[in-house]
Structure formats: C-alpha cells, structure tokens
Amino acid sequence: MSRFFLWKYRSRWCNAAGLLLVIACFATTAFTRRTVGQETAAQASPPATASADRPDDDSGPTFTVSDLPEGRPLRIVVYGDMRFTDPSNTTDTHPGVRKWLAQKVAEERPDFMLLTGDMPFHGADPADWKIYNEETAAWAQERLRIYPTIGNHEGLPDPRQGLANYFAAYPQIDHHEWYSVKLGNIYLITLDTSTFLNVGWEQRRWLESQLAHLPPSVDFVFFLFHLPMIADLQTAFMLGIPDPSTLGLRHYLEAQAAASHAKFAVFTGHIHNYERFELNGITHVITGGGGARPYPIFIRGDQDLYRARTYPNFNYVVITLEGKHADAKMYRVVDPDAAQRSVEVMDSFTLDAK
Numbered sequence: 001m002s003r004f005f006l007w008k009y010r011s012r013w014c015n016a017a018g019l020l021l022v023i024a025c026f027a028t029t030a031f032t033r034r035t036v037g038q039e040t041a042a043q044a045s046p047p048a049t050a051s052a053d054r055p056d057d058d059s060g061p062t063f064t065v066s067d068l069p070e071g072r073p074l075r076i077v078v079y080g081d082m083r084f085t086d087p088s089n090t091t092d093t094h095p096g097v098r099k100w101l102a103q104k105v106a107e108e109r110p111d112f113m114l115l116t117g118d119m120p121f122h123g124a125d126p127a128d129w130k131i132y133n134e135e136t137a138a139w140a141q142e143r144l145r146i147y148p149t150i151g152n153h154e155g156l157p158d159p160r161q162g163l164a165n166y167f168a169a170y171p172q173i174d175h176h177e178w179y180s181v182k183l184g185n186i187y188l189i190t191l192d193t194s195t196f197l198n199v200g201w202e203q204r205r206w207l208e209s210q211l212a213h214l215p216p217s218v219d220f221v222f223f224l225f226h227l228p229m230i231a232d233l234q235t236a237f238m239l240g241i242p243d244p245s246t247l248g249l250r251h252y253l254e255a256q257a258a259a260s261h262a263k264f265a266v267f268t269g270h271i272h273n274y275e276r277f278e279l280n281g282i283t284h285v286i287t288g289g290g291g292a293r294p295y296p297i298f299i300r301g302d303q304d305l306y307r308a309r310t311y312p313n314f315n316y317v318v319i320t321l322e323g324k325h326a327d328a329k330m331y332r333v334v335d336p337d338a339a340q341r342s343v344e345v346m347d348s349f350t351l352d353a354k
Contacts (some may be wrong), residue, residue, distance in 0.1 A: 023351035049277030052185060057205045059213035061187065062179035063351070065145075069111060074184065077105050078317035080116030080226075080269035081236075082290035083153065084132035085125075089211045091293065092121060097314050097336040098291025099135045104343065105316050109318050110184065113144050116269030116287060117151025119169075122164030124155070129169055146170065150192045151226040151269065159194075178203050180210055185219040185353075187262065193227040197249050204249075211256050219324050219353035223253070228268040230277050245262040255281040263353055267317075272332055273297055274313045276305045276347060281353060287330070289315035306347050312336065315346070324353035 068074065082102070087095035105113065120128035139146065148170050155162040167175050177195070182187040189210055191197065197204050200283040212220065229250040231241045243248060259282055269288035272295045276285040294312030314333040319326050330347035 006137045015136050022138050033246050038145065049164075052311075058209045061182040061210075062176055064182040065112075065184075068184050072321035073320045074112075074186075075108065076112055076114065076223075076319040076321065077108050077316055078114045078116065078267045078285070078319065079105060079287050079290045080151070081118045081292040082132075083118060083121040083130045083292040084135055085121035086131065089121070090345055093291050093293060094314070094336055095291070097135070097333055097341065100315065100341050101140050101290055101314060101333070102136045106136075106144065108316075108318055109142060110144065110318070113139075113146050114222070114224050114267055115146060115148040116224065116267060117152070118153040118269060118288075118292060119148065120165075121153060122156045122157035123153055123165055124228060126165065129165050132169065139177065141319060144171070147224065148173070149190045149224045149226055150177060155194060161211070172210060179282075182215065182218070185217060185324070186222055187214060187218040187220070188222045188224060191223065191225040193225045193246070198245055199248075199340060211260070214260065214262060215263070218262050220326070220351065221264050221311075222258070223246035223264065223266040225266075225268055225342060226270050226277075228255075229266060229277055230282070230284050231271060231286065232275050232299065232304050233299055234297055234299045235271055235295075257281040261354060263351060265351055271295060272312075274306055274315045274332070274347065276330075276349065277302065277303050278305065280301040283349070285317060285328075287317050289313050289317055290330075296323070305349070306330075308346055313346075321351075327350040 002167070016322065031279050038341065062167055072216050079101070083093040084098065085093060087099075120132055122128050147168075150163075150166065154166050163177075173179055177192040179190050181190075189207065191207065196204060197207075211221075227241065227246055228235075229242050229246055230240070253264060253266070254307070264281065265285070266284040267285050267287065269286065271286050271288045272292045273286070274289055275286040288310070291314065297312050300307060310332065314336055317328055317330050319328045328349050328351065329345050331343040332346040333344050334344050
C-alpha cells in the first residue's frame with residue numbers, strides 16, 4: 001500500500017468521522033527523504049544556524065541548533081489546526097480568530113514554534129498557502145524558527161501536490177517528512193502520522209534508532225505529530241482515536257520512556273480542542289485550537305487533566321524552559337467573536353527532567 005493511498009484513505013475517513021462528531025455533538029445539545037544539508041533561511045525562519053551532520057545510520061539528530069539564547073529561559077509555542085483558507089469560509093474555520101491567533105503567537109516571541117499539523121485547509125491548493133503567508137506575515141517579520149509536522153489536511157485533495165506545497169512553505173526542514181532537532185537539552189522528534197509507523201517500516205526503524213542513541217545531554221524528548229496517541233472518551237468513541245497502529249506506537253514509547261534518562265512529552269493536534277494527559281510517564285498535550293471548526297466535548301474522562309467545561313477552546317501553549325524544569329500554560333481565547341479579543345490562562349502544568 002503506497003504512502004499516498006494511505007494518506008487519501010485516512011483523510012477521507014477523518015473528514016467523514018469529523019462530520020459525524022459535529023452532527024452528534026449538535027444533536028446532543030438538543031438541539032522520506034534523507035537528504036543532508038544546512039537548515040536554510042525560510043519564510044518565518046531565522047538565518048541558517050543548524051546543521052544536519054547526522055550519521056548515515058540515522059542515529060543522530062537531523063538538525064542541531066547551535067545558536068540558542070544563553071542566560072535566559074527558552075520560550076516555546078505549540079499550536080495547530082488553523083486551516084488557513086479563504087476568509088469567506090466561516091464554516092470550516094473561524095477566519096477572524098485564526099488570523100488573530102497567528103498574530104498573537106508571534107507576539108509571544110518564542111525561540112521556536114511547534115506546529116501540530118493541518119496548517120492549510122487544503123494543502124494541495126496554492127490559494128490556501130497564499131492565505132497562510134498573508135496571515136502569518138508576522139512570523140516572517142519576527143524570523144521565528146518553526147518546526148512543523150504533517151497533518152491530514154496537508155494532503156488534501158492531492159497528497160503529492162500537498163507535500164510539495166508543504167516543503168515549499170518550510171524549506172528549513174529540507175524535504176524531511178520526519179526529522180529530529182537537537183535544541184540544547186531538548187531533543188525534538190517529529191513524526192509523519194500520515195504514513196506507516198508499524199514495526200519494520202522505514203519511519204519506525206528511524207525512530208527506534210533515534211531513541212537508542214539519545215545524547216546524554218538530553219533532558220527532554222519532545223515528540224511532535226498530528227494524530228493523538230490518547231484522547232478523551234468522546235473522541236475515542238466517535239473517531240476511533242487512537243487506532244490500533246497508533247496505540248501500538250504509544251505502548252512502544254511508554255516502554256522507551258521507562259528506560260530512558262530523558263523525560264518524554266508528546267504534542268499533537270487533530271482534535272479541535274484542548275486535552276492533557278499523564279500516562280505511564282509520558283505527558284500528552286492535544287492543542288488543536290488554532291482556528292479550525294471547534295469540536296464540543298461534553299464528556300471528559302477521568303484521565304483528561306483539563307477539567308474546565310469551556311467551549312470553544314481556541315488555544316495555544318507556551319512552554320518556558322529553564323535548565324531541567326519547564327512551566328507550561330495553555331492560553332485560551334476568551335471570546336472569539338469579541339471586538340477586542342483576549343486570552344486567559346486556562347491550564348498549567350510542569351515538565352521536570354528525571
């Protein structure tokens with residue numbers, strides 16, 4: 001089965017399931033490419049300062065960033081599921097809050113930003129990427145260092161063209177569908193959940209090699225991908241997330257986390273809401289509130305540590321890391337339709353090195 005067939009299959013399934021979820025919610029309310037090179041200057045990226053001097057056996061980082069700030073904490077923003085598209089489309093996305101959030105995260109002035117996927121509405125449509133460029137102009141002005149992951153919408157409706165547009169938007173990742181970055185004592189591993197992650201497949205072999213050769217100086221491993229490995233009861237019931245393949249990957253990472261000298265944290269999107277879990281030594285954060293049509297959640301299971309019954313949850317996460325300790329806050333848009341929008345802190349958590 002080709003990568004592109006799988007992407008189309010998953011995309012169609014996710015769209016249909018997502019529509020089913022929204023209908024059910026309203027009813028309830030009564031209503032790879034292994035090239036080696038330098039990280040280049042990109043739209044919304046700083047000058048090239050990272051190297052790709054990894055060994056041929058994939059045991060080292062794809063990129064190593066050597067110009068991180070010294071003498072102050074690192075500041076990291078995580079968010080996704082914006083669905084940049086024609087602002088006249090107010091059904092699949094909230095164009096006002098989407099554009100406002102893109103400006104707001106730039107004002108946070110992060111040292112790097114992690115994007116959890118589904119940045120465009122239709123990744124194969126150049127018009128959607130044009131809106132992306134227009135509404136994220138502040139990212140380029142601030143020369144933010146951006147690390148994205150591939151969501152299901154990056155491949156709609158044509159996976160090949162969508163992937164080409166994705167790489168054109170993020171030349172700093174040098175055509176890597178999955179990759180790793182060493183950022184001081186953080187080791188970022190970005191996976192592509194639109195392709196196979198089963199044992200024996202190329203991406204899984206690469207992941208296993210990466211985790212087997214973590215540098216001793218790494219205190220935190222941040223995983224970045226689109227599809228969650230754990231989800232709330234409602235999401236699991238309506239969308240079947242996680243599927244057996246993703247669940248198998250989660251169990252593998254749990255075993256690795258128990259044996260590793262580093263703390264593991266997983267950041268995902270896809271669910272247009274916010275959820276957080278602590279499971280078997282791994283922190284899981286779902287932040288998919290960048291502007292896409294929100295998913296109401298009426299049932300939050302006991303494992304979900306975000307207990308607020310707020311809706312909608314357009315949001316982003318800011319992590320402030322100093323040495324072996326990180327403080328994280330989820331910022332939620334108070335009123336998406338207000339004339340003067342603002343955010344409030346609705347969740348906070350910590351990450352500590354082992």
